[in-house]
Amino acid sequence: MDAALLHSCCLSFFLVLAVVVRRAAAGGYAPPAFRPTAWQNAYATFYGDDTASATMGGACGYGNLFANGYGTDTAALSTVLFNNGYSCGQCFQIRCINSKWCYKGSPIATVTATNLCPPNWSQDTNNGGWCNPPRSHFDMAKPAFMKIAQWNGGIVPVMFRRVPCMRQGGIRFSFQGNGYWLLVYAMNVAGGGDIASMWVKGSKTGWISMSHNWGASYQAFATLGGQALSFKITSYTSHETIIAYNVAPANWQVGMTYTANVNFH
Known part of the structure; x- marks a missing residue:
């Protein structure tokens, strides 16, 4: 292979690689959607x-x-x-x-x-x-x-x-607990429909890992009152992770349900 052709091939490869990296960073490439299993x-x-x-x-x-x-x-x-x-x-x-x-x-x-x-x-x-x-x-x-x-x-x-679970709209988070213990039920989950792990982030905290309570509920023993809350969720089936920013406002209350603008595929 002559030098000009080698240079052209290398340049093409790196241009494609750059596009892939940019699209991946921008969320352009999503994990494959969950497919039906065998009967x-x-x-x-x-x-x-x-x-x-x-x-x-x-x-x-x-x-x-x-x-x-x-x-x-x-x-x-x-x-x-x-x-x-x-x-x-x-x-x-x-x-x-x-x-x-x-x-x-x-x-x-x-x-x-x-x-x-x-x-x-x-x-x-x-x-x-x-x-x-x-x-x-x-x-x-x-x-x-x-x-x-x-x-x-x-x-x-x-x-x-x-x-696959076909859901309209984003994931819904129903809040229970108190000022020192946040218990969250995640509903309307699309894709695999299930959850493997969840994190919560207050506007004044980093990401806090939530433990599995039971069923579709996850809990965090933390003082999060007066902070807007975001959630990070990983699917049990697809292992895909999505982030729902600012799901609940700073004046969120126990007993209320808040809807994100994201969901699984």
């Missing part, structure tokens, strides 16, 4: 009635599922799937299979994990202890269950897969 086997039951009022609250801490955007398309996960609360907010497609109670055409219900279906050690895993380890099981809100099967079937075999 797996499980079983499904339902709890509550047609109103889904019994599903309000739940182990993930989302409170009123209607007010917070989750509605009746929800499910409680067995211990194995719940993963100590790190599965809160994940989205699943479920379809009934190999049962006379399945609707024809195997329609699919898409649900969000909002609760834990606890083990029942007094009953056998295959006879009433449906959520006992190591079973993969969905205890669905009745309206969601009725999208895939007749309710009088009771329990049906299903196939399920993880799918």
Whole structure:
């Protein structure tokens, strides 16, 4: 290769490299979006009635599922799937299979994990202890269950897969706690729907690591009153990290919910 051609090739390489670095620094290259997983086997039951009022609250801490955007398309996960609360907010497609109670055409219900279906050690895993380890099981809100099967079937075999959570708007942060302890529930999380870790930053502090409390809640033992608050969040599934600056104003209050202008892919 002659000197002129070598110089041209090297120059082209470094120009491309410079563009990549600039775009990466500017946020031009985002991590790939979460993709659906392979289908797996499980079983499904339902709890509550047609109103889904019994599903309000739940182990993930989302409170009123209607007010917070989750509605009746929800499910409680067995211990194995719940993963100590790190599965809160994940989205699943479920379809009934190999049962006379399945609707024809195997329609699919898409649900969000909002609760834990606890083990029942007094009953056998295959006879009433449906959520006992190591079973993969969905205890669905009745309206969601009725999208895939007749309710009088009771329990049906299903196939399920993880799918991206399609959310409108930014992540919402619901505040609890007091002046020395901030407890935050993260809701409306898109992409993988889940959270691995969270940090909070006051306008007068650096980043403070928050510990996982339970479900979708994270806590910081710090005095943050009178400061605007920002949050940094890492997805449990994709490991992507995003920063939501100035989510809550300096006069934020416990009991309020604040919405960021960012979300996962």
